[in-house]
Amino acid sequence: MNKLKKNKNDSFFSSAVKLSSNHLLAIEGMEKSEIQKLIERADYFANLDRHTNTKVLQGYVVLNVFFENSTRTRVSFELAARRLGAEVINISLINSSIKKGESLLDTASTLNAMRPDLLIVRHPHSGAPLLFADYLNCSIINAGDGRHEHPTQALLDALTIKRRVGYLEGLKISICGDIANSRVARSNIHLLTTMGAEVRCVAPCTLMPSNLENLGVKCFSNMKMGIRDADVVMLLRLQNERMTGTENPSEREYFKFFGLDEAKLALANSNAVIMHPGPMNRGVEIASALADDTNRSLIKTQVEMGVAVRMSIIEALNHTKNKMMKN
Amino acid sequence: MTFTVLKSIKVLNPKTSFNEISDVVVCSDKIFSICKDFKTEVSQQDKQINIYNCNGLTMSPGLIDMRVNIGKTENLTATQKIAAENGITSMVILPNQTPKLNNPSIIDHIKRQSENPNLTKVNIYGAATKDDQGLEMSEIGLMSEMGSIGFTNGNKSIKNSLVMRRLMSYAAMINRPIIQHAEDEDLSGLNKASTTLINGEMNEGEVSTRLGLIGIPSCAEVIIVERDIRLAKLTGASYHVAHISTRDSINVIREAKKIGLKVTCDTAPPYFALNETSLLSYNTAFKLSPPLRNEDDRLAVIEGIQDGTIDAIASDHRARSKDTKAQPFSAASVGASGIETLFLMTLELVHKKIIDLNKAISLLTINPANVLNMKKPSLEKDELADFIIFDENYPNVINQNNLKTSPTPFDQRKIKGKILGTYINGQATYINQILKDKIIK
Numbered sequence: 110m111n112k113l114k115k116n117k118n119d120s121f122f123s124s125a126v127k128l129s130s131n132h133l134l135a136i137e138g139m140e141k142s143e144i145q146k147l148i149e150r151a152d153y154f155a156n157l158d159r160h161t162n163t164k165v166l167q168g169y170v171v172l173n174v175f176f177e178n179s180t181r182t183r184v185s186f187e188l189a190a191r192r193l194g195a196e197v198i199n200i201s202l203i204n205s206s207i208k209k210g211e212s213l214l215d216t217a218s219t220l221n222a223m224r225p226d227l228l229i230v231r232h233p234h235s236g237a238p239l240l241f242a243d244y245l246n247c248s249i250i251n252a253g254d255g256r257h258e259h260p261t262q263a264l265l266d267a268l269t270i271k272r273r274v275g276y277l278e279g280l281k282i283s284i285c286g287d288i289a290n291s292r293v294a295r296s297n298i299h300l301l302t303t304m305g306a307e308v309r310c311v312a313p314c315t316l317m318p319s320n321l322e323n324l325g326v327k328c329f330s331n332m333k334m335g336i337r338d339a340d341v342v343m344l345l346r347l348q349n350e351r352m353t354g355t356e357n358p359s360e361r362e363y364f365k366f367f368g369l370d371e372a373k374l375a376l377a378n379s380n381a382v383i384m385h386p387g388p389m390n391r392g393v394e395i396a397s398a399l400a401d402d403t404n405r406s407l408i409k410t411q412v413e414m415g416v417a418v419r420m421s422i423i424e425a426l427n428h429t430k431n432k433m434m435k436n
Numbered sequence: 437m438t439f440t441v442l443k444s445i446k447v448l449n450p451k452t453s454f455n456e457i458s459d460v461v462v463c464s465d466k467i468f469s470i471c472k473d474f475k476t477e478v479s480q481q482d483k484q485i486n487i488y489n490c491n492g493l494t495m496s497p498g499l500i501d502m503r504v505n506i507g508k509t510e511n512l513t514a515t516q517k518i519a520a521e522n523g524i525t526s527m528v529i530l531p532n533q534t535p536k537l538n539n540p541s542i543i544d545h546i547k548r549q550s551e552n553p554n555l556t557k558v559n560i561y562g563a564a565t566k567d568d569q570g571l572e573m574s575e576i577g578l579m580s581e582m583g584s585i586g587f588t589n590g591n592k593s594i595k596n597s598l599v600m601r602r603l604m605s606y607a608a609m610i611n612r613p614i615i616q617h618a619e620d621e622d623l624s625g626l627n628k629a630s631t632t633l634i635n636g637e638m639n640e641g642e643v644s645t646r647l648g649l650i651g652i653p654s655c656a657e658v659i660i661v662e663r664d665i666r667l668a669k670l671t672g673a674s675y676h677v678a679h680i681s682t683r684d685s686i687n688v689i690r691e692a693k694k695i696g697l698k699v700t701c702d703t704a705p706p707y708f709a710l711n712e713t714s715l716l717s718y719n720t721a722f723k724l725s726p727p728l729r730n731e732d733d734r735l736a737v738i739e740g741i742q743d744g745t746i747d748a749i750a751s752d753h754r755a756r757s758k759d760t761k762a763q764p765f766s767a768a769s770v771g772a773s774g775i776e777t778l779f780l781m782t783l784e785l786v787h788k789k790i791i792d793l794n795k796a797i798s799l800l801t802i803n804p805a806n807v808l809n810m811k812k813p814s815l816e817k818d819e820l821a822d823f824i825i826f827d828e829n830y831p832n833v834i835n836q837n838n839l840k841t842s843p844t845p846f847d848q849r850k851i852k853g854k855i856l857g858t859y860i861n862g863q864a865t866y867i868n869q870i871l872k873d874k875i876i877k
Contacts, residue, residue: 137646214762234764235648236718244762255766256648295648319651320642 125428126150126421132242132249133422135258136299144264144300147421151268155417163420164194166427172225173199175252176232181387181412182252182261186229189419195226213237214244221245227426230254235292248426256290262386263296265418267304269411270341273382278305281378283329283336285311285367286345286394289318293386294345298324311335313367315356332367339377343384344369344394352393360393370396374405382407438484439463440864441474443876445490445825449497450798451814460495462821465553465862469817487876490825493856496797497813498525498822501778502702502804503678503750505530505591505771509757510841512546515775516555518840520865523779523824523855524556524751528808531563532590538563540578547583553861559810561588561615564603570595573603580612585808586676588615591725591754591770593660595621600664604673613674613700613808618660618685619726624652637766639712639727647715649765652727658684665692668699676807677701679752681726683736690745700807701745704752704774705781706845708737714845720761720768721843724752738790741799748804751778755841773841777834779826781846783853786828793828821862825871830854 126146136144157163171190175183183199190197202216213232217240220228227248230238235255242249253259271277282301288294288310301308302325310321311329321328329335336342352360364370369383383399383406391397400406440462447458447470459474460467501524506512512529519527529546531537537546543560550558562584566572576587587607594600594616607614619626624636638644640651661677665688668675680686680701692699706724711734714722722728740746754771761768779800786796805812813822829852836847856871857864 212759212762213764213767232764234766236766237764239718240762240764254648255764256650258648292648295646318645319640319653321645323642324646 124150124153126425127432128425128429131426131430131433132238133260133426134238134242134249134251136260136263136296136303137258139299139303141303144267144303147264147418147425148268148271150421150425151264151414151418152272154420155268155272155414163192166190166193166195166423169193169195169227169427170225171195171197171227171229171423172220172223173197173229174202174220174231175200176202176230176237177253178203179231179252181415182231185412185415186250186252186419189416190423192416193420193423195423213240217241217245221247226430227423248430250422250426253292255292256295257292258296258299259292259386260296261415261419261422262293263300264422265411265414266297266343266384266386267300268414268418269384269407270382272410272414273407274340277301280306280340281309281338282306282341282343283309283311283339283377284343284345285332285335285369287316287347287351288312288321288345289316290348290351291345297343298326302326309335309339311367313357313363316351332373333376336373336377339381341382341384342369342374342377344389346386346388347390347393364393368392368394368396369399371399374399381405384408384411386411437463438486439468441485441487442490442495442825443474443487446494447815448494448794448797449815450794450802451497451812452816453794454815455794460815462859462862465821467815467817467819467821470815485877488871488874489876490874492827493825494793494828495815495823495825497801497815498824498858498860499523499779499800500525500804500810500813501527501751501753501775502748502808503528503530503704503752504775505754506533507755507771508534510755512550512558513552513555516550516552516558519556519775520858520860521855522776523826523858524775525822525824525858525860526557526559526810527775528559528561528585530590531561531588532592536563536567537561538566538574540575540582543579543582543584554863554865556860559583559585559808561586561590563587564589564594564614565599568592570599573599573606576603576606576612577610580610584612585810586613586615588678589617591617593617593619593621597663597667601667601671604667604671604675608671608673611809613676615676615678616660616664617679617725618657618664618677619652620656620659623656623659625650635766637723637727638715639729641712641730643712643715647718647765649715654682654729654733655684657682657726658688661685661688665689665697665699668692668697672698674698674700679704679707679726679750680740680746681707681729681737682733686736686740686745690740690743693745700747702748702750702804702807703737703741703746704750705777706752706772708734708741709781709784710734710845715765718765720763720765721772721845721847723765723768723770724772724845725770738785741785742791747799747807749778749782749799750804751775753841756843758842761843772843772845773839776839776841777844777846779855780832780834780851780853783828784851787852821859823859824855825857826853826855827870828853
């Protein structure tokens with residue numbers, strides 16, 4: 110019995126993805142083949158019965174270090190790591206190290222001294238995980254840094270689309286909302302354009318970052334035009350503090366022009382699906398009924414796919430490290 | 437009496453356009469003679485004579501660095517020493533210090549504290565307004581009696597138009613320039629009092645979009661420059677824009693000069709040598725104010741230097757501790773060291789054939805003196821012996837590990853040139869071993 114289990118694990122291990130880096134810091138710069146393999150591997154995990162033994166990373170220590178509030182991402186990473194048999198320690202550092210006056214690098218090197226295999230970092234400052242990767246010797250996964258990237262979200266979004274539609278290449282995908290401040294948007298732009306999708310970005314001009322078209326997307330400030338014939342409508346969260354002030358006059362004005370409702374959705378492809386990285390503001394980005402429309406909304410599937418994608422990444426990083434050590 | 441004889445040195449003196457290989461003799465604090473072939477016998481009765489064979493070396497007036505920040509952790513005397521080692525014989529410090537240089541007694545204090553015949557001379561910009569709010573004029577008349585050579589709010593813009601108008605009028609009356617850090621702080625999101633949520637971190641454009649950093653539009657500079665030029669016209673003031681960095685501002689200054697306004701500007705090496713793409717790795721050594729701009733702006737700075745729209749090059753030295761730079765980009769401090777690379781980076785313009793050596797030296801010597809109404813340095817008989825000796829073709833690499841201040845934005849840059857000696861008041865404040873080895877007698 111034991112032997113059988115071991116063999117099973119061996120074959121399971123052989124298909125782990127080898128990455129070109131020890132870390133997953135950003136989608137920008139990743140090879141198409143690498144993305145493809147990670148998605149395929151995640152698809153495999155998503156199809157597995159939840160009770161299948163996938164505990165190949167026993168003794169592997171993961172620190173989930175969050176400098177910013179998060180529920181879904183933290184839990185998703187934790188579940189993924191646990192399903193692979195890893196030990197997970199959650200550390201919430203929201204304001205705590207700042208209060209003590211400790212520098213970020215001191216905090217990081219303290220954690221590093223405990224010899225984790227993997228540090229999963231979410232930080233409010235763009236580029237912070239790169240700093241960790243420069244100074245620490247464990248693998249780093251960027252779980253969202255400032256306005257920069259949220260690579261695992263883009264991978265899980267890609268997996269969600271792929272499972273529903275079957276492919277990414279040539280799809281018309283409209284990303285709508287606060288593009289300027291969204292790391293989800295940036296990672297998705299890089300991933301989807303790399304995979305050959307036609308990406309459009311829709312945002313009020315106050316929330317559209319400059320020269321975005323240089324990233325290979327089309328930009329729209331008119332949502333009706335931006336989602337015309339779209340196969341996927343991806344909505345972004347509008348932070349509370351941006352709902353009024355100088356970026357938007359009011360919630361209701363935002364909903365009128367940039368919230369997804371039946372009328373606007375009717376302009377998209379008749380099979381178009383709706384996505385949202387969550388947490389969503391019902392009645393601001395999306396009409397509540399649409400969010401719950403299981404035929405169109407993939408919002409819950411996205412959450413489910415999160416675990417599978419993160420399993421494939423954690424497994425890949427471990428595999429990559431082992432390969433690098435052997436060489 | 438000690439004589440120092442520098443044999444066969446190329447003397448470059450922008451004030452008189454003198455550019456010939458000569459023998460230079462220094463005695464006490466003055467230049468004793470500049471001649472074709474100095475006969476050592478003339479002074480043999482004197483007790484001591486040092487002769488250096490300076491074949492292949494160049495001599496120019498000591499550099500004037502018109503913009504140096506002395507940070508919280510920096511010591512003025514130490515900075516003077518480092519400046520001297522890098523060819524700067526005179527520097528102007530900004531008022532943004534703790535405590536602020538905003539009253540006559542502190543100007544007097546700093547003047548006295550920094551007085552040392554063997555170190556880089558320190559000039560001071562007084563704070564134009566009493567505090568950061570920028571609403572009350574400092575005692576700029578009294579401060580100028582104590583030796584302030586100009587007035588500025590240093591790293592902050594003088595924001596209020598009425599305050600600026602009055603400052604200009606008053607400064608014109610006492611014949612002092614107003615030096616502006618031109619940045620619309622509302623637009624760049626740096627105005628703490630405003631309700632905006634942003635805090636500009638770098639130049640706005642594709643790079644800021646990719647990095648997810650908050651962009652400062654380049655027009656934040658020209659908006660202030662344009663306004664100020666109108667006020668300079670109204671008041672007749674001498675107005676100087678520090679560390680100019682955009683094409684639009686340079687164009688506006690070019691036009692202002694054409695119509696005869698007393699408007700000048702300087703830039704700093706990062707703005708002609710680097711652009712925003714340096715930030716792509718989030719390297720905080722490139723977090724500067726104004727931010728590194730795009731390539732077109734960089735080219736405009738070079739054109740401005742070439743056609744004389746840009747009067748001077750300053751180091752814009754703002755050294756920062758490693759602790760404040762080893763941070764995520766958003767949390768890192770702003771600024772980089774400059775006094776150790778000012779000369780070398782300006783010389784790079786010569787090696788790249790953008791300007792000639794005479795022009796390069798002018799930008800670092802008589803031009804800043806002109807802008808600030810300082811005595812123009814000159815290498816002539818009986819002039820004060822403040823000068824530098826350098827090898828313009830010495831193969832060199834800027835290496836952070838060999839520098840005394842950090843961070844340099846030019847780490848690992850291959851350049852040519854080296855300062856071999858700095859004389860201040862006739863004294864060899866700094867002599868490199870290479871020059872020491874050239875002593876004949």
